[in-house]
Amino acid sequence: MTEWDIKKLRILRVLSERGTVTATADALLMTPSAVSQQLSNLGRQLGVPLLEAQGRRVRLTDAAHLVLRHAEAVFAQLERAEAELAGYLRGEAGEVRVGAFSTAVPALVVPAVQLLRADGRPGPDVRVREAEAAEAYELLSGGDVDLALSLAAHAPTARDTRFALLPLLADPLDVALPVGHRLADAPGLRLADLAAEPWIFGGSGPWSEITTAACEAAGFVPEQAHSASGWTAILAMVEAGMGVALIPRMASAERRKGVALRVLGADLPRRHVVAAVRRGAEAGPAVARVLAALKEVVAAREASFS
Numbered sequence: 001m002t003e004w005d006i007k008k009l010r011i012l013r014v015l016s017e018r019g020t021v022t023a024t025a026d027a028l029l030m031t032p033s034a035v036s037q038q039l040s041n042l043g044r045q046l047g048v049p050l051l052e053a054q055g056r057r058v059r060l061t062d063a064a065h066l067v068l069r070h071a072e073a074v075f076a077q078l079e080r081a082e083a084e085l086a087g088y089l090r091g092e093a094g095e096v097r098v099g100a101f102s103t104a105v106p107a108l109v110v111p112a113v114q115l116l117r118a119d120g121r122p123g124p125d126v127r128v129r130e131a132e133a134a135e136a137y138e139l140l141s142g143g144d145v146d147l148a149l150s151l152a153a154h155a156p157t158a159r160d161t162r163f164a165l166l167p168l169l170a171d172p173l174d175v176a177l178p179v180g181h182r183l184a185d186a187p188g189l190r191l192a193d194l195a196a197e198p199w200i201f202g203g204s205g206p207w208s209e210i211t212t213a214a215c216e217a218a219g220f221v222p223e224q225a226h227s228a229s230g231w232t233a234i235l236a237m238v239e240a241g242m243g244v245a246l247i248p249r250m251a252s253a254e255r256r257k258g259v260a261l262r263v264l265g266a267d268l269p270r271r272h273v274v275a276a277v278r279r280g281a282e283a284g285p286a287v288a289r290v291l292a293a294l295k296e297v298v299a300a301r302e303a304s305f306s
Contacts, residue, residue: 004045004046004074008039009068009071009074010075011024011030011035011039012042012068012071013068016060016064016065021035036051048061048063049063095127096290097126097129098126098148098149099129099136099139099145099147101133101150103251108250108273108294108301112294112296113293116293126290129144133150133153133154137163140276141163146287147290149274151206151210151272152271152273155276164279164281165276166276166291167273168294168298169250169302171271172248172269173246173247173249173271174248174249174262175247175264176259177244177260178238178241178258178259179239179257179259180241189264190267191214191215191269192218194244195218195219199211199224199245200228200237200243200244201224201227203227207229210271211245214267218267226243238256239257250273
């Protein structure tokens with residue numbers, strides 16, 4: 001394949017613009033002999049003469065003009081590449097694939113994407129993939145996502161050098177009771193007041209562990225009356241009077257008219273949300289912009305908690 005040397009093509013373009021070897025040399029801070037030598041080398045590489053004598057000057061051959069027509073397309077593409085690269089370095093381009101658990105998608109990821117779109121400058125292309133906590137780290141390790149949101153309870157330990165973990169949010173847990181429950185309007189409600197109630201939570205996984213841990217911290221082991229992992233199903237059962245449940249504040253958009261959500265101010269149960277990236281990737285401009293948007297969303301949510 002013919003070798004196209006970008007540097008030499010630029011010299012040829014300047015010569016076509018300036019008209020003489022001397023003017024070209026002055027523009028490029030080269031000597032006239034160096035200009036002539038570079039263009040002679042380019043002609044040999046391409047296999048066509050590029051210059052021909054015209055008295056004491058030189059002029060471009062028809063082959064040189066043909067080469068320049070194609071070179072202009074190359075120069076234009078390089079300009080576009082440089083502009084895109086500059087945008088990438090500012091976090092305005094590139095793709096960021098985000099893996100997040102179900103409630104984090106509408107509560108954190110979607111508002112972060114909206115912030116990026118609304119700030120008046122181009123942003124990275126964010127691709128979202130819903131994934132449970134354990135799966136998110138498999139996807140991150142395998143290169144299928146660039147940023148994972150999960151619960152701290154299921155994050156890798158600090159000794160796992162594959163990932164950098166960034167704390168994002170302490171999400172309060174509220175208790176969901178049927179509207180007609182005897183404690184639905186009780187002042188100063190504590191988790192311990194619900195020790196004898198039937199509880200609804202997942203049979204396994206992080207939410208089961210978070211519910212059990214919160215109740216055990218309050219001094220009792222919850223009796224699991226029903227098992228469900230989706231908030232729609234859990235709240236439907238609470239509304240029907242089948243039991244009570246802990247609900248993360250991030251999932252409060254799922255609330256139903258027949259459910260009373262009570263803040264457990266004295267107990268302050270929380271679940272901790274973390275962001276994770278492959279170690280070193282947090283400094284990447286596109287990932288950094290998505291993380292900054294997530295932090296802005298979290299700051300707004302935390303302000304609403306107080």
